Amino acid sequence: MERPLTGHFKEDGSALTLAEYRAAGGYEALRKALTGMSADEVLEEVKAANLRGRGGAGFPTGVKWSLVPRGDDAPHPKYLVANADEMEPGAFKDRLLLERNPHLLLEGMILAAYAIGADVAYIFLRGEYVDPARILRRALAEAREAGLVGERILGSGFGLELHLHISGGRYICGEETALINALEGKRATPRAKPPFPQISGAWGRPTVVNNIETLCNVAPIVANGADWYRGLGIGEECGTKLFGVSGRVRRAGAWELPMGTPIRDIFEACAGGMQEGYRLRGFLPGGGSTDFLLPEHLDLPMTYESIGKAGSRMGTGTLIVLDDRTCPVGMVLNLERFFAQESCGWCTPCRDGLPWTRQLLEAIEGGTGRPEDLATLEEHCRFMGPGKTFCALAPGAMEPLQSALKFFREDFERHIEHRVCPYA
Amino acid sequence: MSQIFARDRGWSQAYLSDEERAEIEREAECYPRREGLCIEALRIVQQHRGWVSDDSVAAIADYLGVGAAEVEGVATFYNLIFREPVGRRVILLCNSVTCWMLGCETLRARIGYELGIDFGETTADGEFTLLPITCLGDCDHAPAALVGDRHHHDLDPDRLIAILRRHEEE
Numbered sequence: 001m002e003r004p005l006t007g008h009f010k011e012d013g014s015a016l017t018l019a020e021y022r023a024a025g026g027y028e029a030l031r032k033a034l035t036g037m038s039a040d041e042v043l044e045e046v047k048a049a050n051l052r053g054r055g056g057a058g059f060p061t062g063v064k065w066s067l068v069p070r071g072d073d074a075p076h077p078k079y080l081v082a083n084a085d086e087m088e089p090g091a092f093k094d095r096l097l098l099e100r101n102p103h104l105l106l107e108g109m110i111l112a113a114y115a116i117g118a119d120v121a122y123i124f125l126r127g128e129y130v131d132p133a134r135i136l137r138r139a140l141a142e143a144r145e146a147g148l149v150g151e152r153i154l155g156s157g158f159g160l161e162l163h164l165h166i167s168g169g170r171y172i173c174g175e176e177t178a179l180i181n182a183l184e185g186k187r188a189t190p191r192a193k194p195p196f197p198q199i200s201g202a203w204g205r206p207t208v209v210n211n212i213e214t215l216c217n218v219a220p221i222v223a224n225g226a227d228w229y230r231g232l233g234i235g236e237e238c239g240t241k242l243f244g245v246s247g248r249v250r251r252a253g254a255w256e257l258p259m260g261t262p263i264r265d266i267f268e269a270c271a272g273g274m275q276e277g278y279r280l281r282g283f284l285p286g287g288g289s290t291d292f293l294l295p296e297h298l299d300l301p302m303t304y305e306s307i308g309k310a311g312s313r314m315g316t317g318t319l320i321v322l323d324d325r326t327c328p329v330g331m332v333l334n335l336e337r338f339f340a341q342e343s344c345g346w347c348t349p350c351r352d353g354l355p356w357t358r359q360l361l362e363a364i365e366g367g368t369g370r371p372e373d374l375a376t377l378e379e380h381c382r383f384m385g386p387g388k389t390f391c392a393l394a395p396g397a398m399e400p401l402q403s404a405l406k407f408f409r410e411d412f413e414r415h416i417e418h419r420v421c422p423y424a
Numbered sequence: 425m426s427q428i429f430a431r432d433r434g435w436s437q438a439y440l441s442d443e444e445r446a447e448i449e450r451e452a453e454c455y456p457r458r459e460g461l462c463i464e465a466l467r468i469v470q471q472h473r474g475w476v477s478d479d480s481v482a483a484i485a486d487y488l489g490v491g492a493a494e495v496e497g498v499a500t501f502y503n504l505i506f507r508e509p510v511g512r513r514v515i516l517l518c519n520s521v522t523c524w525m526l527g528c529e530t531l532r533a534r535i536g537y538e539l540g541i542d543f544g545e546t547t548a549d550g551e552f553t554l555l556p557i558t559c560l561g562d563c564d565h566a567p568a569a570l571v572g573d574r575h576h577h578d579l580d581p582d583r584l585i586a587i588l589r590r591h592e593e594e
């Protein structure tokens with residue numbers, strides 16, 4: 001099968017240089033677009049490919065771009081931001097793309113900027129990604145030297161400045177409006193929508209924020225066309241996706257597979273199933289802020305719709321596996337500690353509700369939980385559900401909790417009844 | 425407010441060095457407004473001074489022409505800006521979900537045994553500070569940690585201690 005995202009990765013694990021990327025056909029999509037396609041044609045191609053945002057929400061990328069004001073009277077400068085703030089617990093797919101093929105991202109960014117008419121682009125990189133930072137700096141210098149970034153790219157009338165922003169570090173920066181505040185040098189609290197960033201984003205100008213994996217799909221789409229891209233997925237699904245598995249499996253890792261690949265193929269054929277002596281109890285299909293699924297869900301295809309119907313989300317597509325020797329209460333406590341710490345503190349339900357949730361779970365895990373705590377936790381799942389908070393952080397935090405309360409109820413009850421963690 | 429800070433704490437740290445200013449000015453070319461350089465300035469000052477003192481906050485505020493409270497608000501928001509002194513090398517030990525399942529607490533305990541520090545503490549010789557960090561995005565090679573600006577993965581207690589000893593010798 002074709003693997004447009006990872007197919008050119010080098011065996012030794014190092015990043016493709018500009019020369020190597022070009023030898024593999026790199027920057028030909030950019031040449032094709034700048035010499036023979038209008039901005040609208042690039043946008044229409046991405047729309048027709050039905051590329052959907054790979055950061056977790058799955059919003060159609062072409063539609064997102066089409067909301068940017070266009071034409072001669074559109075406000076400038078416009079901004080494009082590549083969201084490399086990969087901080088979702090259990091997600092490790094964007095790092096792979098940044099470290100192995102940085103020019104695929106840069107070419108995708110330049111094409112996206114061309115499509116929306118952006119003047120300036122930023123890569124918003126989390127501060128902990130020290131190796132990706134080194135690799136991106138080198139790739140940016142190469143691209144600038146070769147006239148791929150700056151004025152009159154490849155001799156065309158299109159120019160783009162491209163900068164690297166290293167984040168100060170906070171999970172909420174992954175939320176696109178919080179990211180924009182961080183880029184402006186402020187505390188990364190989310191902004192109210194509307195206005196949407198496409199109308200009024202960074203410094204009040206039209207801004208598009210796209211995930212790294214999303215942008216890495218753009219050059220292959222422009223090079224090979226929307227029909228080719230749509231054909232890569234299984235059934236109705238379009239393109240490929242990086243899927244990953246971590247936890248007590250034989251071969252943890254990430255693989256590029258057709259969109260719509262059954263979870264069982266990822267878990268068994270790629271990750272090799274559970275390690276000797278461990279049994280699968282459940283898994284989070286798309287990072288720490290998705291609902292648990294059970295072994296009975298392994299035959300579902302990895303699509304936004306099918307995982308949604310099963311009560312969870314495909315999210316980042318990186319599975320976190322819960323084995324039978326790990327305490328589900330402890331696992332959820334670990335996640336809620338993370339979310340409580342990373343709440344930006346802007347709205348009350350999240351700022352106060354998440355630490356409260358964490359305390360209840362600490363009590364249960366520590367053997368001092370009370371039977372009525374379970375009802376309080378369920379109440380929190382409702383109070384911090386979708387639509388009750390300013391952004392999606394708290395609803396995301398409630399997803400593993402509400403599903404654990406449903407699927408692993410007897411574990412919570414045993415902790416409370418025996419006043420001890422049975423897994424300790 | 426910033427001048428009060430400066431007088432109270434002495435002059436030495438109250439101004440940005442030429443080098444720090446030059447680095448901030450290089451970043452300034454990437455952003456449309458100076459006040460937006462807050463995070464860059466904090467990172468640059470921290471690189472030079474190890475951490476961000478009250479004086480450093482005041483100096484950045486003065487230099488960028490924004491309020492010290494504004495800079496303080498930004499400095500305390502971000503996980504990687506240190507508002508207290510840290511050791512020469514900071515160990516950022518991932519304690520998110522996969523690393524937790526695969527033994528980061530064992531690593532933490534071993535660091536406690538060997539170096540006598542827990543999260544938020546610095547060794548008596550000022551060499552290492554241990555801090556927890558959110559998911560380092562290396563879950564297929566868990567557990568993982570950053571030591572200074574170097575990323576390490578597939579850690580076990582012995583390997584981690586050997587790595588720390590090597591860092592110490594550099």
